[in-house]
Amino acid sequence: MGDGQTRFGHIYRRHYGDIRRFVGRRVAEGDVDDVTAEVFVVVWRRLSESPAGDRLLPWLYGIARRVLSNEFRRVRRAHALAEHVAAQPAEPAGTDHAAAVADRLAMAAAFDRLREDDREVLRLVAWENLTSAEVATVLGCARTTAAMRINRARRRLLDALRRGASRELRGGSAVAAAEGAKR
Amino acid sequence: MKHTEQHIRELMGPLDPMRDDERAAVPPPHPTGIIDTEQPAARRHRPRARTRRAVLAGAAATVLVAGGLVWTTAGPNAPEGYAATPPLLEITPPQRDLPAAERLHAIADRAEVSGVPKGAPGQTEYIKMENWYLHSQIDNSGTVSVIQPSTFRLWRHADGSGRSVIRAQPPQFRSEAGREKWAGDTSGSERVHRWGAGERTYYWDERPPVDADALRRWLRQRPSGQTEPLRTFSAITDLLRNRVLLPQERAAVLRVLAELPGMRYNGTTRDRAGRPGRAFSLESDGSGLPTRYTFILGPDNGRFLGYEEMLTTSAGKLNVPIPSVISYSIFLERKFVER
Incomplete structure:
Protein backbone atom coordinates (compact mmCIF):
# COMPACT_ATOMS: atom_id res chain seq x y z
CA MET A 1 0.00 0.00 0.00
CA GLY A 2 1.46 3.34 -1.04
CA ASP A 3 2.13 6.25 1.27
CA GLY A 4 -0.68 8.18 -0.38
CA GLN A 5 -3.21 5.46 0.36
CA THR A 6 -1.96 5.14 3.89
CA ARG A 7 -2.31 8.84 4.50
CA PHE A 8 -5.68 8.99 2.79
CA GLY A 9 -6.87 6.04 4.89
CA HIS A 10 -5.74 7.80 8.03
CA ILE A 11 -7.47 11.05 7.06
CA TYR A 12 -10.63 9.25 6.00
CA ARG A 13 -10.88 7.18 9.15
CA ARG A 14 -10.09 10.05 11.47
CA HIS A 15 -12.16 12.78 9.87
CA TYR A 16 -15.02 11.08 8.02
CA GLY A 17 -17.38 11.87 10.88
CA ASP A 18 -16.25 15.49 11.07
CA ILE A 19 -16.85 16.00 7.37
CA ARG A 20 -20.17 14.19 7.37
CA ARG A 21 -21.41 16.33 10.24
CA PHE A 22 -20.12 19.46 8.48
CA VAL A 23 -22.06 18.52 5.36
CA GLY A 24 -25.11 17.43 7.33
CA ARG A 25 -25.39 20.88 8.89
CA ARG A 26 -25.69 22.44 5.47
CA VAL A 27 -27.57 20.10 3.12
CA ALA A 28 -30.68 17.94 3.36
CA GLU A 29 -30.28 14.52 4.91
CA GLY A 30 -30.75 12.58 1.69
CA ASP A 31 -27.76 14.25 0.04
CA VAL A 32 -25.30 14.07 2.94
CA ASP A 33 -23.59 10.80 2.04
CA ASP A 34 -23.18 11.73 -1.60
CA VAL A 35 -21.69 15.13 -0.88
CA THR A 36 -19.42 13.69 1.80
CA ALA A 37 -18.12 11.21 -0.74
CA GLU A 38 -17.53 14.03 -3.19
CA VAL A 39 -15.48 15.87 -0.59
CA PHE A 40 -13.22 12.87 -0.20
CA VAL A 41 -12.83 12.61 -3.98
CA VAL A 42 -11.34 16.10 -3.87
CA VAL A 43 -9.27 15.28 -0.79
CA TRP A 44 -7.77 12.33 -2.66
CA ARG A 45 -7.00 14.53 -5.67
CA ARG A 46 -5.35 17.15 -3.52
CA LEU A 47 -3.69 14.84 -1.04
CA SER A 48 -0.23 16.14 -1.82
CA GLU A 49 -1.33 19.59 -0.60
CA SER A 50 -2.77 18.36 2.69
CA PRO A 51 -1.18 20.04 5.70
CA ALA A 52 -0.18 18.21 8.84
CA GLY A 53 -1.32 18.51 12.43
CA ASP A 54 -3.91 21.00 13.56
CA ARG A 55 -4.16 22.61 10.15
CA LEU A 56 -5.56 19.48 8.51
CA LEU A 57 -9.18 19.71 9.68
CA PRO A 58 -9.65 23.39 8.71
CA TRP A 59 -8.14 22.49 5.33
CA LEU A 60 -10.69 19.67 4.94
CA TYR A 61 -13.52 22.02 5.91
CA GLY A 62 -12.26 24.45 3.28
CA ILE A 63 -12.53 21.71 0.65
CA ALA A 64 -15.97 20.77 1.92
CA ARG A 65 -17.12 24.39 1.59
CA ARG A 66 -15.93 24.56 -1.99
CA VAL A 67 -17.62 21.26 -2.85
CA LEU A 68 -20.82 22.54 -1.27
CA SER A 69 -20.67 25.79 -3.18
CA ASN A 70 -20.41 23.77 -6.39
CA GLU A 71 -23.13 21.36 -5.34
CA PHE A 72 -25.67 23.81 -3.97
CA ARG A 73 -27.47 24.09 -7.28
CA ARG A 74 -27.96 20.35 -7.36
CA VAL A 75 -28.53 19.27 -3.79
CA ARG A 76 -31.27 20.26 -1.40
CA ARG A 77 -30.26 22.58 1.38
CA ALA A 78 -30.79 21.72 5.01
CA HIS A 79 -34.08 22.72 6.57
CA ALA A 80 -34.22 26.03 8.39
CA LEU A 81 -32.81 25.58 11.87
CA ALA A 82 -36.07 26.60 13.55
CA GLU A 83 -37.85 23.95 11.51
CA HIS A 84 -35.31 21.37 12.65
CA VAL A 85 -35.62 22.39 16.31
CA ALA A 86 -39.41 22.35 16.15
CA ALA A 87 -39.35 18.87 14.63
CA GLN A 88 -37.37 17.38 17.49
CA PRO A 89 -39.35 14.76 19.42
CA ALA A 90 -40.56 15.73 22.86
CA GLU A 91 -38.08 15.17 25.64
CA PRO A 92 -39.01 13.73 29.01
CA ALA A 93 -40.98 16.48 30.66
CA GLY A 94 -39.23 18.74 33.11
CA THR A 95 -40.47 21.80 34.91
CA ASP A 96 -38.68 24.18 32.56
CA HIS A 97 -39.21 22.13 29.44
CA ALA A 98 -41.62 24.47 27.69
CA ALA A 99 -39.46 27.50 28.42
CA ALA A 100 -36.34 25.70 27.19
CA VAL A 101 -38.06 24.75 23.93
CA ALA A 102 -39.26 28.32 23.46
CA ASP A 103 -35.72 29.62 24.05
CA ARG A 104 -34.23 27.20 21.54
CA LEU A 105 -36.86 28.06 18.97
CA ALA A 106 -36.24 31.77 19.48
CA MET A 107 -32.51 31.29 19.07
CA ALA A 108 -32.98 29.13 15.97
CA ALA A 109 -35.37 31.66 14.45
CA ALA A 110 -32.86 34.44 15.11
CA PHE A 111 -30.16 32.35 13.42
CA ASP A 112 -32.41 31.75 10.41
CA ARG A 113 -32.98 35.49 10.00
CA LEU A 114 -29.25 36.19 9.55
CA ARG A 115 -27.47 36.44 6.23
CA GLU A 116 -25.80 33.25 5.02
CA ASP A 117 -22.26 34.58 5.57
CA ASP A 118 -23.07 35.30 9.24
CA ARG A 119 -24.73 31.92 9.65
CA GLU A 120 -21.68 30.20 8.19
CA VAL A 121 -19.33 31.93 10.63
CA LEU A 122 -21.56 30.94 13.55
CA ARG A 123 -21.70 27.33 12.35
CA LEU A 124 -17.93 27.15 12.08
CA VAL A 125 -17.41 28.50 15.59
CA ALA A 126 -20.32 26.85 17.40
CA TRP A 127 -20.64 23.50 15.69
CA GLU A 128 -17.28 22.88 14.05
CA ASN A 129 -15.69 24.27 17.20
CA LEU A 130 -13.09 26.31 15.28
CA THR A 131 -10.98 29.17 16.57
CA SER A 132 -10.81 32.45 14.70
CA ALA A 133 -7.48 31.41 13.17
CA GLU A 134 -9.04 28.18 11.90
CA VAL A 135 -12.09 30.03 10.61
CA ALA A 136 -9.66 32.20 8.65
CA THR A 137 -8.18 29.07 7.06
CA VAL A 138 -11.59 27.71 6.11
CA LEU A 139 -12.85 30.98 4.69
CA GLY A 140 -9.55 31.85 3.06
CA CYS A 141 -9.26 35.25 4.71
CA ALA A 142 -6.92 37.00 7.15
CA ARG A 143 -7.18 36.24 10.87
CA THR A 144 -8.20 39.78 11.66
CA THR A 145 -10.95 39.58 9.07
CA ALA A 146 -12.18 36.30 10.52
CA ALA A 147 -12.15 37.75 14.03
CA MET A 148 -14.14 40.75 12.84
CA ARG A 149 -16.67 38.55 11.07
CA ILE A 150 -17.09 36.40 14.18
CA ASN A 151 -17.71 39.44 16.36
CA ARG A 152 -20.13 40.87 13.84
CA ALA A 153 -22.02 37.59 13.47
CA ARG A 154 -22.47 37.30 17.22
CA ARG A 155 -23.70 40.87 17.47
CA ARG A 156 -26.18 40.31 14.64
CA LEU A 157 -27.40 37.09 16.23
CA LEU A 158 -28.11 38.89 19.49
CA ASP A 159 -29.79 41.74 17.61
CA ALA A 160 -31.97 39.27 15.73
CA LEU A 161 -32.81 37.55 18.99
CA ARG A 162 -33.84 40.85 20.58
CA ARG A 163 -35.99 41.77 17.62
CA GLY A 164 -37.64 38.36 17.72
CA ALA A 165 -38.08 38.56 21.46
CA SER A 166 -39.85 41.88 21.29
CA ARG A 167 -42.36 40.27 18.94
CA GLU A 168 -42.68 36.79 20.26
CA LEU A 169 -41.31 36.04 23.68
CA ARG A 170 -42.99 36.62 26.94
CA GLY A 171 -40.38 37.87 29.37
CA GLY A 172 -37.53 37.51 26.91
CA SER A 173 -36.02 34.50 28.61
CA ALA A 174 -33.74 33.62 25.68
CA VAL A 175 -32.41 37.15 25.54
CA ALA A 176 -31.83 37.17 29.28
CA ALA A 177 -29.97 33.88 29.05
CA ALA A 178 -27.88 35.10 26.13
CA GLU A 179 -27.02 38.33 27.87
CA GLY A 180 -26.26 36.45 31.07
CA ALA A 181 -23.81 34.20 29.24
CA LYS A 182 -22.27 37.22 27.62
CA ARG A 183 -21.41 38.79 30.97
CA MET B 1 -11.75 36.65 21.04
CA LYS B 2 -11.95 33.41 22.96
CA HIS B 3 -14.75 34.87 25.03
CA THR B 4 -16.70 35.71 21.89
CA GLU B 5 -16.18 32.24 20.47
CA ALA B 25 -19.05 6.90 12.77
CA VAL B 26 -16.82 5.15 10.28
CA PRO B 27 -17.30 1.44 10.69
CA PRO B 28 -14.25 -0.04 12.36
CA PRO B 29 -12.00 -1.96 10.00
CA HIS B 30 -12.77 -5.62 9.70
CA PRO B 31 -10.26 -8.27 8.87
CA THR B 32 -12.58 -9.92 6.39
CA GLY B 33 -13.52 -8.57 3.05
CA ILE B 34 -10.07 -7.34 2.10
CA ILE B 35 -10.79 -6.03 -1.32
CA ASP B 36 -8.84 -4.65 -4.18
CA THR B 37 -7.36 -1.31 -3.37
CA GLU B 38 -8.25 0.35 -6.59
CA GLN B 39 -7.53 3.98 -6.07
CA PRO B 40 -10.37 6.41 -6.56
CA ALA B 41 -10.07 7.26 -10.20
CA ALA B 42 -10.12 10.93 -9.45
CA ARG B 43 -7.71 11.94 -12.18
CA ARG B 44 -9.80 10.26 -14.81
CA HIS B 45 -12.93 12.15 -15.57
CA ARG B 46 -15.74 9.78 -14.86
CA PRO B 47 -19.34 10.84 -14.75
CA ARG B 48 -19.97 12.42 -11.39
CA ALA B 49 -22.41 9.90 -9.93
CA ARG B 50 -20.09 7.03 -10.73
CA THR B 51 -17.15 8.85 -9.22
CA ARG B 52 -18.97 9.32 -5.96
CA ARG B 53 -19.75 5.67 -5.64
CA ALA B 54 -16.21 4.78 -6.62
CA VAL B 55 -14.66 6.95 -3.97
CA LEU B 56 -16.88 5.55 -1.28
CA ALA B 57 -15.79 2.06 -2.19
CA GLY B 58 -12.22 3.16 -2.72
CA ALA B 59 -12.01 5.07 0.52
CA ALA B 60 -13.60 2.25 2.42
CA ALA B 61 -11.22 -0.19 0.80
CA THR B 62 -8.26 1.88 1.79
CA VAL B 63 -9.45 2.10 5.35
CA LEU B 64 -10.26 -1.58 5.46
CA VAL B 65 -6.86 -2.46 4.16
CA ALA B 66 -5.12 -0.02 6.46
CA GLY B 67 -6.86 -1.59 9.42
CA GLY B 68 -6.83 -5.09 7.98
CA LEU B 69 -3.08 -5.11 7.96
CA VAL B 70 -3.20 -5.00 11.70
CA TRP B 71 -4.22 -8.56 11.91
CA THR B 72 -3.94 -10.15 8.52
CA THR B 73 -0.21 -9.67 8.69
CA ALA B 74 -0.12 -9.52 12.47
CA GLY B 75 0.58 -5.83 12.27
CA PRO B 76 3.72 -4.21 11.00
CA ASN B 77 5.25 -4.22 14.46
CA ALA B 78 3.95 -7.46 15.88
CA PRO B 79 6.83 -9.85 16.48
CA GLU B 80 6.64 -13.23 14.83
CA GLY B 81 4.64 -15.65 16.92
CA TYR B 82 2.49 -12.97 18.47
CA ALA B 83 -1.19 -12.65 17.83
CA ALA B 84 -2.13 -9.38 16.19
CA THR B 85 -3.90 -6.86 18.33
CA PRO B 86 -5.33 -3.43 17.52
CA PRO B 87 -3.23 -0.31 17.91
CA LEU B 88 -3.35 1.29 21.34
CA LEU B 89 -5.64 4.29 21.68
CA GLU B 90 -3.89 7.56 20.96
CA ILE B 91 -4.55 9.56 24.10
CA THR B 92 -3.52 13.17 24.69
CA PRO B 93 -2.90 13.63 28.43
CA PRO B 94 -4.68 16.47 30.19
CA GLN B 95 -2.93 19.77 30.75
CA ARG B 96 -4.58 20.23 34.11
CA ASP B 97 -4.31 17.52 36.69
CA LEU B 98 -7.94 17.48 37.77
CA PRO B 99 -9.02 14.35 39.61
CA ALA B 100 -11.05 11.88 37.54
CA ALA B 101 -13.93 12.11 40.00
CA GLU B 102 -14.21 15.85 39.54
CA ARG B 103 -14.22 15.51 35.77
CA LEU B 104 -16.76 12.68 35.82
CA HIS B 105 -19.11 14.60 38.10
CA ALA B 106 -18.91 17.57 35.73
CA ILE B 107 -19.67 15.33 32.74
CA ALA B 108 -22.53 13.74 34.69
CA ASP B 109 -24.03 17.19 35.31
CA ARG B 110 -23.91 17.87 31.58
CA GLU B 130 -19.19 -3.56 17.27
CA ASN B 131 -17.16 -5.93 19.40
CA TRP B 132 -13.66 -7.24 18.99
CA TYR B 133 -12.14 -9.96 21.13
CA LEU B 134 -8.90 -11.83 21.27
CA HIS B 135 -9.76 -15.44 21.98
CA SER B 136 -6.98 -17.79 23.04
CA GLN B 137 -6.72 -21.51 23.60
CA ILE B 138 -3.76 -22.59 25.70
CA ASP B 139 -2.41 -26.12 26.07
CA ASN B 140 0.95 -27.77 26.61
CA SER B 141 1.96 -27.27 22.98
CA GLY B 142 1.40 -23.54 23.04
CA THR B 143 -1.19 -20.86 22.57
CA VAL B 144 -3.44 -20.31 19.59
CA SER B 145 -5.18 -16.97 19.39
CA VAL B 146 -7.89 -15.80 17.07
CA ILE B 147 -9.41 -12.44 16.43
CA GLN B 148 -13.17 -12.47 16.74
CA PRO B 149 -15.06 -9.42 15.50
CA SER B 150 -18.82 -9.31 15.75
CA THR B 151 -21.76 -6.97 15.46
CA PHE B 152 -24.40 -7.00 18.16
CA ARG B 153 -27.84 -5.50 17.79
CA LEU B 154 -30.56 -5.53 20.40
CA TRP B 155 -34.20 -4.47 20.44
CA ARG B 156 -35.80 -4.43 23.88
CA HIS B 157 -39.47 -3.57 24.06
CA ALA B 158 -41.21 -1.79 26.91
CA ASP B 159 -42.72 -5.02 28.24
CA GLY B 160 -39.27 -6.62 28.56
CA SER B 161 -39.57 -8.82 25.48
CA GLY B 162 -37.13 -8.41 22.65
CA ARG B 163 -34.56 -9.92 20.38
CA SER B 164 -30.86 -9.71 19.72
CA VAL B 165 -28.83 -10.50 16.62
CA ILE B 166 -25.16 -11.34 16.88
CA ARG B 167 -23.35 -11.51 13.58
CA ALA B 168 -19.95 -13.04 14.18
CA GLN B 169 -17.38 -12.91 11.45
CA PRO B 170 -15.17 -15.91 10.89
CA PRO B 171 -12.30 -15.95 13.38
CA GLN B 172 -9.02 -14.70 11.95
CA PHE B 173 -5.95 -16.93 12.26
CA ARG B 174 -2.35 -16.05 11.74
CA SER B 175 -1.60 -19.37 10.12
CA GLU B 176 -3.23 -22.48 8.72
CA ALA B 177 -1.56 -24.43 11.52
CA GLY B 178 -3.41 -22.31 14.02
CA ARG B 179 -6.68 -22.87 12.20
CA GLU B 180 -6.20 -26.63 12.25
CA LYS B 181 -5.34 -26.59 15.93
CA TRP B 182 -8.27 -24.40 16.93
CA ALA B 183 -10.96 -26.32 18.81
CA GLY B 184 -14.04 -24.49 17.74
CA ASP B 185 -16.14 -23.23 14.92
CA THR B 186 -14.10 -21.42 12.29
CA SER B 187 -16.96 -20.09 10.22
CA GLY B 188 -18.94 -16.93 10.63
CA SER B 189 -22.42 -17.10 12.02
CA GLU B 190 -25.52 -15.14 12.80
CA ARG B 191 -27.41 -15.94 15.94
CA VAL B 192 -30.84 -14.55 16.70
CA HIS B 193 -32.27 -14.71 20.23
CA ARG B 194 -35.87 -13.88 21.01
CA TRP B 195 -37.43 -13.70 24.44
CA GLY B 196 -40.79 -12.87 25.88
CA ALA B 197 -41.81 -10.48 28.64
CA GLY B 198 -40.34 -11.51 31.98
CA GLU B 199 -38.00 -14.11 30.52
CA ARG B 200 -34.79 -12.14 30.92
CA THR B 201 -35.11 -10.58 34.36
CA TYR B 202 -31.35 -10.99 34.73
CA TYR B 203 -31.05 -7.99 32.49
CA TRP B 204 -33.23 -5.79 34.67
CA ASP B 205 -36.90 -5.31 34.04
CA GLU B 206 -37.14 -2.03 35.86
CA ARG B 207 -35.43 1.23 35.00
CA PRO B 208 -32.10 1.86 36.74
CA PRO B 209 -32.25 4.23 39.75
CA VAL B 210 -31.28 7.83 39.02
CA ASP B 211 -29.74 8.30 42.46
CA ALA B 212 -26.08 7.29 42.46
CA ASP B 213 -26.14 5.53 45.85
CA ALA B 214 -29.28 3.61 44.94
CA LEU B 215 -27.81 2.71 41.58
CA ARG B 216 -24.59 1.44 43.20
CA ARG B 217 -26.61 -0.89 45.43
CA TRP B 218 -28.79 -1.92 42.49
CA LEU B 219 -25.77 -2.85 40.36
CA ARG B 220 -24.34 -4.93 43.21
CA GLN B 221 -27.46 -7.07 43.33
CA ARG B 222 -26.11 -8.96 40.35
CA PRO B 223 -24.32 -12.15 41.18
CA SER B 224 -20.63 -11.81 40.38
CA GLY B 225 -17.41 -13.61 41.09
CA GLN B 226 -15.46 -10.39 40.81
CA THR B 227 -14.24 -8.09 43.52
CA GLU B 228 -14.56 -4.32 43.60
CA PRO B 229 -14.00 -2.10 41.73
CA LEU B 230 -14.10 -4.49 38.79
CA ARG B 231 -17.44 -5.87 39.93
CA THR B 232 -19.21 -2.53 39.58
CA PHE B 233 -17.31 -1.69 36.40
CA SER B 234 -18.45 -4.96 34.79
CA ALA B 235 -22.03 -4.51 35.98
CA ILE B 236 -22.03 -1.14 34.24
CA THR B 237 -20.78 -2.63 30.98
CA ASP B 238 -23.54 -5.26 31.25
CA LEU B 239 -26.09 -2.55 31.82
CA LEU B 240 -24.84 -0.58 28.81
CA ARG B 241 -25.02 -3.63 26.58
CA ASN B 242 -28.62 -4.26 27.51
CA ARG B 243 -30.35 -0.98 28.21
CA VAL B 244 -30.58 2.43 26.59
CA LEU B 245 -30.16 4.91 29.42
CA LEU B 246 -32.10 8.13 29.87
CA PRO B 247 -29.98 11.24 30.48
CA GLN B 248 -30.66 11.15 34.24
CA GLU B 249 -29.80 7.44 34.38
CA ARG B 250 -26.59 7.97 32.45
CA ALA B 251 -25.66 10.78 34.83
CA ALA B 252 -26.15 8.41 37.77
CA VAL B 253 -23.91 5.80 36.13
CA LEU B 254 -21.22 8.43 35.61
CA ARG B 255 -21.47 9.43 39.27
CA VAL B 256 -21.05 5.80 40.31
CA LEU B 257 -17.98 5.57 38.06
CA ALA B 258 -16.64 8.78 39.59
CA GLU B 259 -16.56 7.21 43.02
CA LEU B 260 -14.94 3.93 42.00
CA PRO B 261 -11.56 3.57 43.73
CA GLY B 262 -8.63 3.85 41.33
CA MET B 263 -10.53 5.61 38.56
CA ARG B 264 -8.18 7.81 36.52
CA TYR B 265 -8.62 10.34 33.76
CA ASN B 266 -6.25 9.53 30.88
CA GLY B 267 -7.03 12.35 28.47
CA THR B 268 -8.72 13.07 25.18
CA THR B 269 -8.81 10.52 22.40
CA ARG B 270 -10.79 9.25 19.45
CA ASP B 271 -12.59 5.97 19.72
CA ARG B 272 -12.21 3.24 17.15
CA ALA B 273 -15.04 4.73 15.13
CA GLY B 274 -13.16 8.04 14.94
CA ARG B 275 -15.36 9.94 17.38
CA PRO B 276 -13.81 12.38 19.84
CA GLY B 277 -13.99 11.27 23.45
CA ARG B 278 -12.45 11.30 26.90
CA ALA B 279 -10.80 8.20 28.33
CA PHE B 280 -11.25 7.13 31.94
CA SER B 281 -9.74 3.94 33.25
CA LEU B 282 -9.00 1.80 36.23
CA GLU B 283 -6.55 -1.04 36.61
CA SER B 284 -7.18 -4.40 38.18
CA ASP B 285 -5.76 -7.88 38.13
CA GLY B 286 -9.10 -9.29 39.20
CA SER B 287 -9.47 -11.21 35.95
CA GLY B 288 -6.07 -12.90 36.34
CA LEU B 289 -3.73 -10.55 34.50
CA PRO B 290 -3.03 -6.87 35.23
CA THR B 291 -5.51 -5.12 32.97
CA ARG B 292 -6.51 -1.55 32.29
CA TYR B 293 -10.26 -1.14 31.80
CA THR B 294 -11.12 2.01 29.88
CA PHE B 295 -14.37 3.79 29.16
CA ILE B 296 -14.52 6.38 26.38
CA LEU B 297 -17.13 9.05 26.95
CA GLY B 298 -18.51 11.71 24.65
CA PRO B 299 -16.90 14.97 25.76
CA ASP B 300 -20.04 17.07 25.84
CA ASN B 301 -22.90 14.90 26.95
CA GLY B 302 -21.17 11.94 28.54
CA ARG B 303 -22.50 9.41 26.07
CA PHE B 304 -20.78 6.05 26.41
CA LEU B 305 -18.90 5.57 23.15
CA GLY B 306 -17.12 2.36 24.07
CA TYR B 307 -14.92 0.47 26.45
CA GLU B 308 -11.88 -1.72 26.15
CA GLU B 309 -9.41 -3.90 27.99
CA MET B 310 -5.65 -3.67 27.72
CA LEU B 311 -3.02 -5.91 29.31
CA THR B 312 -0.49 -3.65 30.99
CA THR B 313 2.45 -5.52 32.47
CA SER B 314 2.12 -9.23 31.79
CA ALA B 315 0.58 -11.35 29.07
CA GLY B 316 0.76 -14.60 31.04
CA LYS B 317 0.56 -17.40 28.51
CA LEU B 318 -1.16 -15.27 25.91
CA ASN B 319 0.92 -14.76 22.81
CA VAL B 320 0.58 -10.98 22.69
CA PRO B 321 3.11 -8.21 23.29
CA ILE B 322 2.81 -5.86 26.25
CA PRO B 323 0.88 -3.62 26.33
CA SER B 324 -1.88 -5.06 24.14
CA VAL B 325 -5.56 -4.35 23.67
CA ILE B 326 -7.35 -7.67 24.09
CA SER B 327 -10.92 -6.52 23.59
CA TYR B 328 -12.92 -3.49 22.69
CA SER B 329 -16.56 -2.64 22.21
CA ILE B 330 -17.99 0.45 20.61
CA PHE B 331 -21.55 1.69 20.78
CA LEU B 332 -22.58 2.81 17.32
CA GLU B 333 -26.19 3.43 18.23
CA ARG B 334 -28.09 3.65 21.49
CA LYS B 335 -31.54 5.11 21.11
CA PHE B 336 -35.26 4.78 21.65
CA VAL B 337 -37.21 3.76 18.56
CA GLU B 338 -40.80 3.00 17.66
CA ARG B 339 -41.58 -0.69 17.86
Missing part, protein backbone atom coordinates in the same frame (compact mmCIF):
# COMPACT_ATOMS: atom_id res chain seq x y z
CA GLN B 6 -17.21 30.63 23.74
CA HIS B 7 -20.31 32.79 23.93
CA ILE B 8 -21.33 31.74 20.42
CA ARG B 9 -20.83 28.09 21.37
CA GLU B 10 -22.98 28.49 24.46
CA LEU B 11 -25.75 30.12 22.44
CA MET B 12 -25.69 27.89 19.40
CA GLY B 13 -24.10 24.63 20.51
CA PRO B 14 -27.31 23.00 21.76
CA LEU B 15 -28.99 23.68 18.40
CA ASP B 16 -26.48 21.71 16.34
CA PRO B 17 -28.63 19.62 13.98
CA MET B 18 -25.90 16.96 13.78
CA ARG B 19 -25.24 16.79 17.52
CA ASP B 20 -26.69 13.30 17.87
CA ASP B 21 -25.53 11.96 14.54
CA GLU B 22 -24.41 8.42 15.07
CA ARG B 23 -23.98 7.48 11.45
CA ALA B 24 -21.00 9.77 11.25
CA ALA B 111 -25.29 14.43 30.73
CA GLU B 112 -28.26 14.99 33.01
CA VAL B 113 -29.45 18.04 31.08
CA SER B 114 -28.24 16.94 27.65
CA GLY B 115 -31.59 15.70 26.39
CA VAL B 116 -29.73 12.84 24.69
CA PRO B 117 -30.99 10.34 23.80
CA LYS B 118 -34.41 11.54 22.81
CA GLY B 119 -37.33 9.35 23.64
CA ALA B 120 -38.74 7.88 26.77
CA PRO B 121 -39.54 4.60 28.50
CA GLY B 122 -42.41 2.97 26.71
CA GLN B 123 -40.55 2.95 23.43
CA THR B 124 -38.29 0.18 22.18
CA GLU B 125 -34.64 0.42 23.19
CA TYR B 126 -32.21 -0.19 20.34
CA ILE B 127 -28.48 -0.80 20.69
CA LYS B 128 -25.92 -1.50 17.99
CA MET B 129 -22.37 -2.42 18.94
